[in-house]
Amino acid sequence: MLRYLVALACAMVISAPAQADVLWHTYALRQQECDSYGGDPQIAIRGCTLIIRSNNVTGERRSAAYRRRGDHYVAANEPERALRDYSSAIELDAALNIAYFRRAELYLERGNYDAALEDFSHYARVEPNRVAGHLGRCRTLAAAGRELDRARADCDTALELARPEHVAIVHGARGYLGLRAGNYEAAWADYDAALRLEPYEARHLYGRGLAARQLGRSEEAERDMADALSHAPRVANAFSGLDNAP
Numbered sequence: 001m002l003r004y005l006v007a008l009a010c011a012m013v014i015s016a017p018a019q020a021d022v023l024w025h026t027y028a029l030r031q032q033e034c035d036s037y038g039g040d041p042q043i044a045i046r047g048c049t050l051i052i053r054s055n056n057v058t059g060e061r062r063s064a065a066y067r068r069r070g071d072h073y074v075a076a077n078e079p080e081r082a083l084r085d086y087s088s089a090i091e092l093d094a095a096l097n098i099a100y101f102r103r104a105e106l107y108l109e110r111g112n113y114d115a116a117l118e119d120f121s122h123y124a125r126v127e128p129n130r131v132a133g134h135l136g137r138c139r140t141l142a143a144a145g146r147e148l149d150r151a152r153a154d155c156d157t158a159l160e161l162a163r164p165e166h167v168a169i170v171h172g173a174r175g176y177l178g179l180r181a182g183n184y185e186a187a188w189a190d191y192d193a194a195l196r197l198e199p200y201e202a203r204h205l206y207g208r209g210l211a212a213r214q215l216g217r218s219e220e221a222e223r224d225m226a227d228a229l230s231h232a233p234r235v236a237n238a239f240s241g242l243d244n245a246p
Contacts, residue, residue, distance in 0.1 A: 030047040030048075030050045030051050031047065031051065032047070033046060033047025033048075034047035034048035034051055034065055034068050034069070035047075035068065037071070037072075037075075041072040041073070041075040041076040042076065044068070044069075044072040044075075045069055045072045045073065045076065048065045048066075048068050048069035048072065049069065051065040052065045052066060052069070059092050059093065060092075060093055062092055063088075063089045063090075063092035063093035063096050063099075064089070064093075064096070066085045066086070066088045066089035066092065066099075067085065067086060067089040067096060067098060067099045067102065069085050070082040070083075070084075070085035070086045070089065070099070070102060070103075071102065073085060074102075074106070079106055079109070079110065082102075082106060083103060083106055083107075086099045086100075086102050086103035086106070087103065090103070097122075097123055097126050097127060100119045100120075100122045100123050101119070101120070101123045101132055101133070101136070103115075103119050104116045104118075104119030104120045104123065104136055104140075105136070107119065108120075108136070108139065108140050108143065111143075113140050113141075113143065113144040116136070116140045117137060117140050117141070120133050120136035120137040120140060121133070121137060123136070124136075124137060124154075129161060130161065131158045131161045131162050131163075131166055131170065134154045134155070134157045134158040134161065135154070135155065135158040135169070135170055135173060137150075137151070137154045138151045138152075138154035138155040138158060138173055138174070138177060139173050139176075141154070141177075142173070142176055142177040142180045143241065145180055145241075148177065148180065148181045151177050152174070152177060152181075155170060155173055155174040155177060156174075158170045158173075159171070159174070167193075167197060168193075168194040168197035168198045168201070168204070169194075171190045171191070171193045171194035171197075171204075172190070172191065172194045172201070172203060172204050172207065174186075174190045175187045175188075175190035175191040175194060175204070175207045175208070175211070176207060176239075178190055178211070179207060179210055179211060179214075179239070179242055180242065184211045184214040184215050185211075185215065187207065187208075187210075187211040188208055188211035188212060188215065191204050191205075191207040191208035191211060192208055195208065200231060202228040202229075202231040202232035202235040203228070203232075203235060203238055205224045205225070205227050205228035205231070205235075206224065206225055206228035206229070206235045206236065206238075206239060207239065208224050209221045209222070209223070209224030209225035209228065210225070210239060210242070212224060213225075
């Protein structure tokens, strides 16, 4: 009997660390799946889901898993699920600022401008030295067609903060704002600046063409717009909300 009890005690001592190793390996595998971008989003979603359902993770880790699963739902073209996950991430960790930004992008795409403004404004407030919040608010106000002076100020701030690889994006956004505001000279100048950095970007070409057409430069306008359509046949859809769109 004594031998049996000793053997059982030894087995328990050995098996507990072994079980912990298995659990850690399983968690690490799920975390690797959840963290992966660019592959099959369903595999990544599975990994994040297992982390979210686990009883052995902190609220902070669960929040991060919700945020990443939201990203993967976006990749899988499931925006409603993505929105729910970003909101869940924020409920668990209100300091997870990237979740506000991701949710704002989805709200903007879906035309929910008030919600997008609220989230972009939060991001700009807590990350004032980053481009994303200011640029997002500029784009949202331009799309909504309101507070265009405020939108211009946000785009100007974004341009001051922009790294070299982001400058063309900001010029493009400010170019669209110029079209929206009827300031066609400024719109043309911004799209032209963007094209010097990204000469084959269809949106910049099409936007510059629209601005040139409003300035009475028809030949230039048709050339830019035709060139843009040759690169991206649906590029005009991005400008469908403008009064001067074709």
